[in-house]
Amino acid sequence: MEPPVVLISGKHSFLIEKFEGKLHTHSGILDLSVLGERNFGDEIETHLGEKFKIMPFKPPDFFKHFKRGSTPIMPKDIGAIIAYTGMSPDSLILDAGTGSGMMAAYLSYFNKYGEVVTVEKRRDFAKIARNNFKLARLKNIHQITGDLIFVADGFKKEFDLIVLDMKGDIDFISRAKDILRISGYIAVYNPYFEATKRVYNTMIKEDFREVQAFEILRTDLEFKRVGTRPVTRVWHTGFIVIGRNS
Ligand SMILES: C[S@@+](CC[C@H](N)C(=O)[O-])C[C@H]1O[C@@H](n2cnc3c(N)ncnc32)[C@H](O)[C@@H]1O
CATH class of the missing domain: 3.10.330.20 (Vcp-like ATPase; Chain A, domain 2)
Incomplete structure (x- = not known):
């Protein structure tokens, strides 16, 4: 051990x-x-x-024990992104921004034979995420520190999945189309209705297929002697928009 x-x-x-x-x-x-x-x-x-x-x-411990820079995406949302994009374990995945590295860590763990490229513009957050990846012994993550808009100039049409959890997500959707393989997926996570609607409309305009926007709500149960009832620990986190490249 x-x-x-x-x-x-x-x-x-x-x-x-x-x-x-x-x-x-x-x-x-x-x-x-x-x-x-x-x-x-x-x-x-x-x-x-x-x-x-x-x-x-194990991965459920990442959320409890990773050091945090920016607010990490929650496991309920990570699970939905993995399930609805059908991520396979030999994928090339782009994740931005890295933030605390929560999303990238889960993607790396379940993408055992593939690679995760994660981009973060803030050096201090990138450092926190690097230490989290080291702690979790994740070796298939390539970290790039820089603005995704410029960093992406070096990418080819090679990604199976792109996950965006950053300001400026809408501006990147047309670029995402150029670097996603045919039938590759994009998942955008955003906390606000207005931005989510713009992301959805932009994906439609850019000819992504099977575009869907939704929210995952988790209801915890409280078991007491008098009875069982739902308790709301965290209600709203963010909306997810998923599209498939054609
Ligand atoms: C909400 S956090 C991401 C959290 C991350 N998904 C996680 O699970 O830990 C958003 C991050 O995006 C970064 N960011 C914002 N715009 C960016 C850009 N254009 N390029 C790269 N990173 C960016 C921010 O610095 C911030 O760390």
């Missing part, structure tokens, strides 16, 4: 990047040096007797 791992007890989850030193938790101190001799599924105990299960660091 190699780091990183996560230690889980009830709702608490700690990311462990090195098997050394002590970790102070809400319920006592953990000696991390013992982790080297343990396996996934084993438990370690704090000095007060609280047990933590040792688990591998």
Whole structure:
């Protein structure tokens, strides 16, 4: 077993990047040096007797433990983008802006035999994302720091999927058409109705096919002794517009 791992007890989850030193938790101190001799599924105990299960660091942990620069896209929206674009595991994918690297990390993880090119114009965010990719041991991500509008001059008609989560998304849609393969998909994520409508109309104008705009709403359930009811933790995040190149 190699780091990183996560230690889980009830709702608490700690990311462990090195098997050394002590970790102070809400319920006592953990000696991390013992982790080297343990396996996934084993438990370690704090000095007060609280047990933590040792688990591998997996994509659902990215959202909990990645450092954040700009606001990351949520897993519910990432899932929809992957499902509705039919992303296959040998794709060449363009992602912009990188932000905290959440979208790029999931794309990389499920695109095992392919590559992800991710573009971010802010150096500070690019650095945060680089550290997140390193933490998650993701090796098929190529980071470019620069403005997508200029960076894209160097791209050919080679991408299977383009994901845009950045200001200026509308201005890039016609360029996207030139660098997407036939039957390649574009997915644009935007928090506002007005911009989403413009993205939708621009995709239609640019002759993308099967254009669809939607929102994914997640309703959590709360199980109490008196009964079960929906609870709204996060309601609106963003709208997704997807089109297929023809
Ligand atoms: C909402 S964040 C993206 C979050 C990212 N999808 C994630 O999951 O972590 C938007 C990012 O786009 C970047 N950005 C805005 N315009 C850009 C451009 N023209 N080229 C490259 N990056 C850009 C911003 O600096 C910001 O980091």
